[in-house]
Amino acid sequence: MKILVVDDSGMIRSVLKKYLSDLGVKDFVEAADGVLALKAVATHKIDLVFMDWNMPNLSGIEALKKLKANPAYRSIPVIMVTSESEKAHILDAVKAGAANYVIKPFSPAVIKEKMAPYLAPLLSEAPKDSAEQTASGFQAPAPPPAEAGKSVP
Amino acid sequence: MGNAGIKAEHVNPFIKAAIDTFHTMANLKAHSGKIVMKDKVATAYDVSGIIGLSGGAKGLVALSFPNASALAIVQAITGEKVVKESRIIDSIGELANIVAGAAKKDLSMFKIKISLPTVITGANHSISGPVDAMGLVVPFEYPGGKFDLTVCFKSLI
Numbered sequence: 267m268k269i270l271v272v273d274d275s276g277m278i279r280s281v282l283k284k285y286l287s288d289l290g291v292k293d294f295v296e297a298a299d300g301v302l303a304l305k306a307v308a309t310h311k312i313d314l315v316f317m318d319w320n321m322p323n324l325s326g327i328e329a330l331k332k333l334k335a336n337p338a339y340r341s342i343p344v345i346m347v348t349s350e351s352e353k354a355h356i357l358d359a360v361k362a363g364a365a366n367y368v369i370k371p372f373s374p375a376v377i378k379e380k381m382a383p384y385l386a387p388l389l390s391e392a393p394k395d396s397a398e399q400t401a402s403g404f405q406a407p408a409p410p411p412a413e414a415g416k417s418v419p
Numbered sequence: 420m421g422n423a424g425i426k427a428e429h430v431n432p433f434i435k436a437a438i439d440t441f442h443t444m445a446n447l448k449a450h451s452g453k454i455v456m457k458d459k460v461a462t463a464y465d466v467s468g469i470i471g472l473s474g475g476a477k478g479l480v481a482l483s484f485p486n487a488s489a490l491a492i493v494q495a496i497t498g499e500k501v502v503k504e505s506r507i508i509d510s511i512g513e514l515a516n517i518v519a520g521a522a523k524k525d526l527s528m529f530k531i532k533i534s535l536p537t538v539i540t541g542a543n544h545s546i547s548g549p550v551d552a553m554g555l556v557v558p559f560e561y562p563g564g565k566f567d568l569t570v571c572f573k574s575l576i
Contacts, residue, residue, distance in 0.1 A: 274535075275513035276506060280497050281444070320516070320535060349520020352527060370517045371443035 267384070268293040268311060272303040272326065273318035273347065278370075282316055282347070285377040289385060300324025304332060307339050314384055316368075319348035319355070327362060334363035345380055347372065429572045430454065430555050432525035433480055436518045437568050441561055444517070445495035451568075452558040461546050461554050461569050463539070465489070466507060468515030469546065471534035476526070478552045478571035480519045480533075484511060488564025495563065512536030518568070529576060549573060 269291055271279045279296050286294070295310050297303040299321040306312065315333075319326040326346060333339045343365035348355070351369045359367055366380050434451050441449040463483035472478045484492070493502050493510045516536045523531045539546075548554050548571025557568040 275509055275516075277493065277497060277510040277513050280499070284498060320533075322535060349517050349533075351520065351524045370520060371440040373443050 267291055267313045268295065270295045270297060270303060270306050270310070270312045270315045272297045272300070272306075272315060272321070272329070274298050274321040275318070278318065278347070282377065285374045286381070288374060289378060289381055291381075300326060300329030300332075303329050307333065307342065312342055315342060315344040316347050317344050317364075319346060319350050319359075327358060330359070330362050330364060343384065425553050425555060425570075425572050429476075429526065429574075430557065430570050432522035433518060433568060433570050434557055435525070436521035437482070437557075437559060439521060440514060440517050441492070444514075445492060445561075447492070447495055447561045447563070449559045449561040452560070455556045455558075457554040457556050457569070461556050461567075463544055463546050463567065463569070465540060465542055466511050467539045467544065467546060468511040468513070469537045469539065470515045470519040471537075472519070472531050472572065473534070474532040475529035475576045476531055476572055476574050477549055478554075478573055479546070479548050479569070480515060480522070480571075481546050481569040482511060482515045482518060482566055483546070483569065484564065484566040488566055491563035492561070492566075508538045508540065512538040529574065 269286060271282050271294055273279050283294050295306045295312065297306045301324045303317065317326040317330060326348065330344050333342065333344060344363065345366045345368060346359045346364045347368040347370065349370040356367050368376055368380055438449050441447045463481065465484065465486040466489045467481050467483040469479055469481045472480065489507050489511055490502055493507050494500065496510065513536065519533045523533060546569055552571045552573035554569050554571040559566050559568060
C-alpha cells in the first residue's frame with residue numbers, strides 16, 4: 267500500500283509516517299501542498315491520501331475537489347487531516363468526497379482507527395504464514411525497488 | 420467591545436487547546452501559570468509561532484519557546500534525536516496552527532479565520548498585536564521545557 271502524505275508541515279508528515287509505519291505501512295510519497303499532491307498522484311500509483319486542509323499554493327480541500335473531479339483518481343480514498351474542526355468544514359470535506367476526517371491534534375490510536383477499513387482487507391488477503399508472522403499488526407509487502415523512492419519537495 | 424473586552428472565555432479555549440495538543444501529540448502534561456495582561460507588546464523567547472486571527476475577531480495567537488524548550492517539544496513529538504533548525508521552525512509554527520485551530524471551535528460565535536503560521540526567531544524578540552487589542556500572556560511549563568502562550572483578541576461583533 268502506497269500512501270501520499272500531504273501537509274505543509276514536515277513535522278506532521280513525519281509524525282503521520284511514524285504512526286502509519288507502526289501499522290505496517292512502509293511505502294510513502296510526500297507533498298507539501300495541493301499542487302505537489304496532484305503531481306504526486308499523477309506520477310505514483312497512490313492507494314490512499316492523508317491531506318492537510320490549510321496549505322499554501324493550493325489548499326487541501328481544493329486539491330481534494332480536483333482529485334474527485336478526475337475519473338482516473340476519483341476512487342483514491344482521501345482522509346483530511348486538519349485543525350479545522352467545525353462541523354461546517356467537516357461537511358464541506360464530506361461533500362467534496364473525503365473518505366474520512368482527522369482533527370489535529372491526533373494520536374496514534376486515531377490514525378489506527380481511520381486506517382482500519384483499508385488495512386483489514388489487505389490483512390485478510392495476506393498469505394497465511396505472513397499473517398502469522400505479523401499477528402501484532404499488518405505488515406505491508408515490501409515495495410518494488412523501482413517505486414521505493416520518495417518525492418519530497 | 421473595546422480593549423477591556425478581552426475575557427477569560429476568549430483565552431481559556433487557547434489554554435485548553437495548548438494542554439490538549441501537548442498531551443495528544445507529545446504525551447506531555449503542560450501546566451499553565453498565572454495569566455499576565457500585556458499592553459500591545461509582549462516580549463517573547465527565542466522561537467515564536469504566530470497565527471493571525473480574522474473574521475468576527477481580530478488579533479493573534481503565539482506560542483513562544485526558548486531554544487532548548489523548542490528542541491525538547493519537537494523531539495518529544497517526532498521521536499527524532501537530531502533535529503535541524505528548519506524542523507524546529509516548521510514544528511513551532513505547526514503547533515501554533517494546531518492550538519489556534521483547536522481553540523476556534525470553542526469560539527464559533529466569532530466565525531474566526533486563522534492564517535497560515537509565521538515563525539519568528541531570535542533572542543528576546545517582541546510580538547505586537549493589533550494596536551487596539553490587548554494581549555494576555557499565559558506561561559506554561561512541561562517536562563523538559565516552558566513556553567508562553569500569547570493571545571491578542573478583539574471582538575468585532
